[in-house]
Amino acid sequence: MGRLTEAAAAGSGSRAAGWAGSPPTLLPLSPTSPRCAATMASSDEDGTNGGASEAGEDREAPGERRRLGVLATAWLTFYDIAMTAGWLVLAIAMVRFYMEKGTHRGLYKSIQKTLKFFQTFALLEIVHCLIGIVPTSVIVTGVQVSSRIFMVWLITHSIKPIQNEESVVLFLVAWTVTEITRYSFYTFSLLDHLPYFIKWARYNFFIILYPVGVAGELLTIYAALPHVKKTGMFSIRLPNKYNVSFDYYYFLLITMASYIPLFPQLYFHMLRQRRKVLHGEVIVEKDD
Amino acid sequence: MKHYEVEILDAKTREKLCFLDKVEPHATIAEIKNLFTKTHPQWYPARQSLRLDPKGKSLKDEDVLQKLPVGTTATLYFRDLGAQISWVTVFLTEYAGPLFIYLLFYFRVPFIYGHKYDFTSSRHTVVHLACICHSFHYIKRLLETLFVHRFSHGTMPLRNIFKNCTYYWGFAAWMAYYINHPLYTPPTYGAQQVKLALAIFVICQLGNFSIHMALRDLRPAGSKTRKIPYPTKNPFTWLFLLVSCPNYTYEVGSWIGFAIMTQCLPVALFSLVGFTQMTIWAKGKHRSYLKEFRDYPPLRMPIIPFLL
Numbered sequence: 001m002g003r004l005t006e007a008a009a010a011g012s013g014s015r016a017a018g019w020a021g022s023p024p025t026l027l028p029l030s031p032t033s034p035r036c037a038a039t040m041a042s043s044d045e046d047g048t049n050g051g052a053s054e055a056g057e058d059r060e061a062p063g064e065r066r067r068l069g070v071l072a073t074a075w076l077t078f079y080d081i082a083m084t085a086g087w088l089v090l091a092i093a094m095v096r097f098y099m100e101k102g103t104h105r106g107l108y109k110s111i112q113k114t115l116k117f118f119q120t121f122a123l124l125e126i127v128h129c130l131i132g133i134v135p136t137s138v139i140v141t142g143v144q145v146s147s148r149i150f151m152v153w154l155i156t157h158s159i160k161p162i163q164n165e166e167s168v169v170l171f172l173v174a175w176t177v178t179e180i181t182r183y184s185f186y187t188f189s190l191l192d193h194l195p196y197f198i199k200w201a202r203y204n205f206f207i208i209l210y211p212v213g214v215a216g217e218l219l220t221i222y223a224a225l226p227h228v229k230k231t232g233m234f235s236i237r238l239p240n241k242y243n244v245s246f247d248y249y250y251f252l253l254i255t256m257a258s259y260i261p262l263f264p265q266l267y268f269h270m271l272r273q274r275r276k277v278l279h280g281e282v283i284v285e286k287d288d
Numbered sequence: 289m290k291h292y293e294v295e296i297l298d299a300k301t302r303e304k305l306c307f308l309d310k311v312e313p314h315a316t317i318a319e320i321k322n323l324f325t326k327t328h329p330q331w332y333p334a335r336q337s338l339r340l341d342p343k344g345k346s347l348k349d350e351d352v353l354q355k356l357p358v359g360t361t362a363t364l365y366f367r368d369l370g371a372q373i374s375w376v377t378v379f380l381t382e383y384a385g386p387l388f389i390y391l392l393f394y395f396r397v398p399f400i401y402g403h404k405y406d407f408t409s410s411r412h413t414v415v416h417l418a419c420i421c422h423s424f425h426y427i428k429r430l431l432e433t434l435f436v437h438r439f440s441h442g443t444m445p446l447r448n449i450f451k452n453c454t455y456y457w458g459f460a461a462w463m464a465y466y467i468n469h470p471l472y473t474p475p476t477y478g479a480q481q482v483k484l485a486l487a488i489f490v491i492c493q494l495g496n497f498s499i500h501m502a503l504r505d506l507r508p509a510g511s512k513t514r515k516i517p518y519p520t521k522n523p524f525t526w527l528f529l530l531v532s533c534p535n536y537t538y539e540v541g542s543w544i545g546f547a548i549m550t551q552c553l554p555v556a557l558f559s560l561v562g563f564t565q566m567t568i569w570a571k572g573k574h575r576s577y578l579k580e581f582r583d584y585p586p587l588r589m590p591i592i593p594f595l596l
Contacts, residue, residue, distance in 0.1 A: 238471035244553035245466070 072133040077190045079124065084183040086118035091176045108156065108163040108172070115172070119152045148175075151217055155224055158233065162223045171216030174209045181205055203274040210270070214263055221252055228252060292353055292360055296324055299342040299365035313354035317347045320364070334443040337367040350512065372443035379433040382452050386460030387426040393464035394419045405470050412474045414482050418467055418550050421489055425542065428493065436500050438507050459561075463554045475551040488545030495538035498524035503535070516581050529585070530593035532574040536566040537591055567591050 068076075093111050098104065108115075122145050128134040129141045156168060185202045188194045228234075234248040275281045292313055296306040306327050311320065321333040337346040340356065342365040353362065394415075398406045410416065466472065475481040502525045506515050519526045527534035543559035570590035577584050589596060 238466075238469060239473045241473050241476055241551065242553040243466045243469070243473055243551060 068133060073190060076128070076133060077187065079128075080183050080187040080190060083118060083121065084180060084187055086114065086121070087176050087179040087183065090114050090118065090172075091180060094172065094176065104166060104169045105164045108168050111172075112157070116152055116157065119148055122148065151220070154234070155220060159224045159227050161227055162220060165220060165223050167216045167219030167223060169216075171213050171220065174213030174216060177205060178209050178213070200278065203278050206270055207274075210267060214259060218256055218259060221256055225249065225252060290360065292358075292362055294320060294353070294362045294364060296320075296338070296364050296366050297342075299339065299367045302342075305366055311353060315353045316349065317351045317353075318349040320353070321349070324366070331366075331368060332372075334372040335369050337369050338364045339367070340364065369445060371446040373446045373449055374443050375439045375441065376433060378444060378449050378452065379437075380430060381449060382456045383426050383429045383433065385453055385457040387423060387430070389457055389460045390419065390422050390426075390464040393461070393468040396468065396470075400465070401470055408470070410468060410470075410472065412472060414474050414549060415468060415472060417482065417486065418546070421486070421546060421549070422464075425493065425546075428497065432497070432500055436504050438504060438509065459554070459558045463550075463552060463558060466552050466554055467550050473551070475549070481551070482549055485545045485547075485549030489542055489549065492538040492541035492545060495524040495527065496535055496542065498522045499527070499535040499538060502528070514580060516577065516584060527593075528588075530588060531570075532577055532588050532590050533566070533570040536570050537593075540566060540591075567596060 090111055093114065094107060097107050097110050101107075125134070125145055126138060126142050129136050129138040134141075151171065156163060162168065181198065181201045185194070185198050188198055228249045232248075234246075236244065236246040238245050290313065291310040292315075294308040294311050295304060296308075297304055306324050308320070308323050311323075317338055318333065321336050321338065324336065324338075325332055339346050340358070340363075344365075346367075347356070347364075356362065393400060396405050396408055475485075502517060502520055502522070505520075506517055507513060517528050519528045524538075525534070527537060531537055540559065540563045543555070543562055547555040547559050567590065574588070574590035
């Protein structure tokens with residue numbers, strides 16, 4: 001069964017492509033647990049729907065939007081414009097910092113407020129899925145937004161000595177370019193005027209940006225490991241009256257290991273999406 | 289008597305897999321499955337799903353050919369359900385695992401808590417009591433699987449065993465690690481808390497067993513009939529007045545009792561996850577009761593009286 005026809009008939013908005021092309025945070029694609037298997041299916045579908053409706057954009061996507069209601073459309077447009085602007089501000093601040101100082105040292109410190117504000121603001125994406133104005137799975141969006149929040153608040157913000165690592169710049173650049181492309185893609189789609197180069201950027205940039213972002217995130221977590229081990233931060237030790245312990249160091253190790261099975265799955269999924277959206281290839285996916 | 293012709297097509301490819309002529313009109317789906325197995329021995333009956341529509345619901349084994357909405361030439365669509373394994377095997381593996389794993393931690397076998405604690409024993413009474421309760425719970429489940437439960441479906445997909453064992457075994461190891469840890473902290477309110485928890489646990493275990501017996505008596509051996517369960521002379525079954533699945537209510541209660549007894553967060557989490565899963569099952573069962581029986585008692589809720 002080619003999913004394409006079904007998806008086109010369903011004709012959900014371009015928004016459904018959602019995070020599919022959004023490096024470098026990972027999807028929970030592990031096929032072992034039932035919940036993750038379900039997530040995998042839904043992310044597959046989301047991506048396919050998005051791709052299909054973009055392929056037949058003129059016809060399908062506007063209809064979906066008219067069903068959304070004025071208030072929701074207005075809010076989403078405002079939100080997407082604000083987020084595009086926010087990440088643009090970040091991009092400019094980063095470029096200016098580097099031009100003036102000629103070094104990446106102190107870069108994170110200078111932009112951290114803006115970064116934390118806009119990245120935390122992305123939590124609203126989960127709310128959008130929850131209340132149904134964005135047709136992407138809550139679990140997929142939830143995992144992706146929270147992994148970003150994790151990188152910002154629980155790694156970079158909390159472990160000061162690693163803030164000047166080159167790897168921080170690596171994921172910052174990857175995130176910034178990705179988010180500018182992604183949010184402007186949403187904005188222009190909502191306004192019904194999607195320039196081809198934005199669509200092209202959204203489905204090509206990830207080829208480089210996704211591995212770059214993942215590398216940045218992994219190297220940053222790796223750099224954090226010795227500090228976490230030394231300070232024992234965010235860890236709970238026995239004995240305590242709840243009879244449970246938690247070791248942030250091992251948690252980070254497991255997090256890093258989980259990138260190994262997840263990264264290729266998402267990356268190849270996105271390559272398939274790209275072929276479908278940009279080259280109109282019909283990909284017959286295996287029916288489950 | 290007019291005979292039927294049955295053709296079986298692959299639900300995905302529509303390829304013709306089998307043609308049966310001269311099938312008795314009162315042949316059941318189970319019999320058709322047996323005939324199909326003769327030409328395709330790799331698909332034993334439990335693996336087969338036969339349906340009238342390629343994407344429709346599977347037909348039941350006891351459905352009779354002439355009562356189906358088909359002409360004298362019936363087209364059935366076949367789907368392979370994958371390798372199957374019997375429920376009894378799955379249950380035994382699922383429950384034997386936690387029983388054994390917990391004891392490894394209880395006896396502190398080497399390579400868990402460090403060399404100096406090997407085969408030592410906890411100084412807290414509650415740890416020993418917890419081990420008795422945990423073992424009792426799983427031994428009871430094993431014995432019930434062997435001697436009490438009557439399964440309406442014979443098999444389940446093989447991959448379920450991996451999923452379920454990861455869940456049961458993993459949680460058992462996680463809980464047992466902390467309860468039997470040399471640095472275990474006994475309950476805040478001491479003996480009083482343990483006694484209360486033990487009372488909850490014992491009552492719920494007795495209740496759970498009573499419900500399983502009542503359900504067994506509802507279904508005569510070898511049959512697949514379904515009836516509305518009602519309270520019996522045994523007071524533990526009176527919960528049937530208020531909920532559809534009191535066995536789940538009691539099971540959750542047992543785990544809450546165990547969580548209070550050990551004052552261990554992983555046990556509380558296991559109770560919560562178990563409760564969520566059992567609520568989903570109970571809602572499904574409740575819905576099918578409502579659908580099947582017009583006179584179903586309106587007061588009943590799926591799992592928690594008056595609430596859920």
